[in-house]
Amino acid sequence: MYKADVKEVFNQPSKMKQSEFLNTVMPFKDKLFRLAKRLLVSTEEAEDATQEIILKLWTNNEKIASYKSVEAFAMTMTKNYCLDRLKSKQANNLKLVHSNYTDENTSLQRQVEVNDSLNWMTKILNTLPEQQRMVLQLRDIEQYEYDEIAEMLDMKPTAIRVALSRARKAVREELIKKHNYGIG
Amino acid sequence: MESVKNIEKLLERYLEAETTIAEETRLQEYFAQEQIPAHLEEYRPMFQYFQIAKQERYTKEVPLKPGRNRSYLRWVSVAAVAVLLVGVYFNQQPQITSGNQFAALEEEYTQEEIQEAQMALAMFSKNFSKGTQGMTYLKEFERTTNKFLVNE
Numbered sequence: 001m002y003k004a005d006v007k008e009v010f011n012q013p014s015k016m017k018q019s020e021f022l023n024t025v026m027p028f029k030d031k032l033f034r035l036a037k038r039l040l041v042s043t044e045e046a047e048d049a050t051q052e053i054i055l056k057l058w059t060n061n062e063k064i065a066s067y068k069s070v071e072a073f074a075m076t077m078t079k080n081y082c083l084d085r086l087k088s089k090q091a092n093n094l095k096l097v098h099s100n101y102t103d104e105n106t107s108l109q110r111q112v113e114v115n116d117s118l119n120w121m122t123k124i125l126n127t128l129p130e131q132q133r134m135v136l137q138l139r140d141i142e143q144y145e146y147d148e149i150a151e152m153l154d155m156k157p158t159a160i161r162v163a164l165s166r167a168r169k170a171v172r173e174e175l176i177k178k179h180n181y182g183i184g
Numbered sequence: 185m186e187s188v189k190n191i192e193k194l195l196e197r198y199l200e201a202e203t204t205i206a207e208e209t210r211l212q213e214y215f216a217q218e219q220i221p222a223h224l225e226e227y228r229p230m231f232q233y234f235q236i237a238k239q240e241r242y243t244k245e246v247p248l249k250p251g252r253n254r255s256y257l258r259w260v261s262v263a264a265v266a267v268l269l270v271g272v273y274f275n276q277q278p279q280i281t282s283g284n285q286f287a288a289l290e291e292e293y294t295q296e297e298i299q300e301a302q303m304a305l306a307m308f309s310k311n312f313s314k315g316t317q318g319m320t321y322l323k324e325f326e327r328t329t330n331k332f333l334v335n336e
Contacts, residue, residue: 033242
């Protein structure tokens with residue numbers, strides 16, 4: 001009798017919580033990963049960051065229930081975690097160099113051309129300041145509304161629009177340059 | 185599907201960050217098609233990239249188990265430390281008083297009596313170990329009997 005009671009107290013609720021937890025976190029885990037990758041650039045580091053965030057959410061899972069939006073909270077955590085990582089990297093002079101463009105010869109094959117321009121896009125986005133990168137990621141790739149982004153990044157919607165407009169224009173400028181090289 | 189004029193207008197508003205999500209989706213869909221006017225071609229990589237980037241997945245497994253019992257483990261460790269401390273406390277008790285106990289013995293019994301008791305105990309232990317040795321013979325006996333039994 002007593003043993004059964006103990007089991008109920010200790011095991012069953014946490015099991016329930018685990019499936020519940022997975023149901024809340026799984027739908028947006030890819031978004032966490034993509035934001036982490038946008039900031040950290042390296043896939044491996046982004047994977048580590050995502051795992052770290054999910055584990056942190058799991059250890060705080062009693063608190064999660066009280067948050068209005070777990071997704072927004074998790075995105076904020078990811079942002080903070082990645083910015084911290086970048087800062088400590090800079091402090092250690094280990095900043096990744098991702099602006100080494102090599103002008104690959106343009107192939108006639110369409111598929112290759114697409115891949116080529118995708119690589120270009122990645123490189124262009126990596127040259128943007130972190131804030132613009134995050135805003136562009138959250139809006140153009142994840143398609144969040146402005147008030148959601150405002151909550152995640154702790155920014156005013158007007159500031160988000162300004163950063164986003166700058167980011168979009170910067171990307172366009174780079175693409176026009178690239179396009180003209182391609183033709184000329 | 186979309187008129188070029190419309191797209192141009194949308195693009196303008198897009199660059200000013202004035203478009204809605206629905207309008208941005210329309211742009212992404214427009215630039216996914218094969219045939220678009222040459223002067224819009226430079227936008228293609230942008231919108232194509234957005235659509236493809238959305239598909240990237242996080243595929244690694246996250247080991248949730250270690251975190252699961254963490255709060256409960258904390259209490260178990262607290263309990264373990266308490267038990268340990270209690271154990272240490274009670275173990276030390278006889279050591280502290282052993283000197284006093286011996287003194288008490290000397291008070292109660294004469295030196296001779298104590299020596300006699302010690303001798304008796306020594307004899308007891310000697311005989312006891314003899315008995316144990318006898319047990320090993322018995323074991324050997326059993327082993328050999330088993331051998332015969334198994335062989336037959």
